[in-house]
Amino acid sequence: MNRKYRRPLIAGNWKMNKTPSETRAYMTRLRELLPKGRGCDVAICLPAVCIPAAVRTLRETRVCIGAENCNANPAGAYTGEISASMLVDASCKYVILGHSERRAMGETDRDVRNKLQAVLDAGMTPIVCCGESLEQREVGVTEEWISMQLKYALQGLDDRSVRKLVIAYEPIWAIGTGRTATPEQAEAVCAHIRTLIRKLYDARTARATVILYGGSMNEKNARELLMQPDIDGGLIGGASLVPEKLIQIVETATAIE
Numbered sequence: 001m002n003r004k005y006r007r008p009l010i011a012g013n014w015k016m017n018k019t020p021s022e023t024r025a026y027m028t029r030l031r032e033l034l035p036k037g038r039g040c041d042v043a044i045c046l047p048a049v050c051i052p053a054a055v056r057t058l059r060e061t062r063v064c065i066g067a068e069n070c071n072a073n074p075a076g077a078y079t080g081e082i083s084a085s086m087l088v089d090a091s092c093k094y095v096i097l098g099h100s101e102r103r104a105m106g107e108t109d110r111d112v113r114n115k116l117q118a119v120l121d122a123g124m125t126p127i128v129c130c131g132e133s134l135e136q137r138e139v140g141v142t143e144e145w146i147s148m149q150l151k152y153a154l155q156g157l158d159d160r161s162v163r164k165l166v167i168a169y170e171p172i173w174a175i176g177t178g179r180t181a182t183p184e185q186a187e188a189v190c191a192h193i194r195t196l197i198r199k200l201y202d203a204r205t206a207r208a209t210v211i212l213y214g215g216s217m218n219e220k221n222a223r224e225l226l227m228q229p230d231i232d233g234g235l236i237g238g239a240s241l242v243p244e245k246l247i248q249i250v251e252t253a254t255a256i257e
């Protein structure tokens with residue numbers, strides 16, 4: 001991380017885990033454990049039905065709440081979907097977009113671009129995910145693939161909008177597998193993403209963009225990942241389900257100069 005230009009962010013992604021009752025218990029414990037120091041931003045992205053319980057329990061803390069998806073349309077006949085304005089009204093600040101698990105369910109680059117605009121227009125912060133499969137890594141096309149995903153996602157966005165984004169690099173082979181990318185592998189791709197932003201926009205925008213690593217990050221490996229200059233935080237799945245583990249990662253991020 002580089003505190004001179006960017007504020008670190010530790011974000012949890014609960015995926016399809018925990019009920020509203022479990023959310024209350026988790027957030028009560030998180031409140032007790034939350035360090036006073038404000039050395040890094042903290043967000044938890046969780047299932048839509050859990051958002052009200054999380055917001056209520058975390059009132060007057062610095063933890064922000066986020067969603068795991070949203071629809072690109074403002075309103076209408078989209079049974080089962082949730083709009084960006086609904087999430088804002090429910091007090092969400094972040095929305096994860098283009099997670100590989102959603103892409104595997106059919107979400108396209110165009111969907112990600114449209115959702116990104118809806119989230120920005122609503123005044124929230126999109127966390128845009130990208131990442132390669134194991135096969136793509138082995139063939140040697142990781143950087144091209146990441147560039148393609150991000151060029152689609154950012155298509156037509158101006159530099160001011162891009163400075164509001166968070167980008168999460170999540171190699172698919174590292175998600176939920178316990179097989180974390182090495183700090184060198186993760187740094188190489190996060191640095192590539194920053195270079196791409198510099199080429200597409202300018203140095204100021206590249207310096208300001210918060211880039212997270214996600215994929216089996218936990219309280220044990222967080223430090224060496226977060227020590228890398230282009231990794232500004234983590235998007236954490238499994239380890240974010242246990243408040244003690246998430247807080248340990250927050251403390252680790254806070255302690256890095």
Ligand code: 13P
Pocket residue numbers: 013099170174175176177178214215216217235236237238239
């Ligand atoms: P894990 O931390 O469980 O590997 O999940 C990472 C992830 O997909 C976060 O979005």
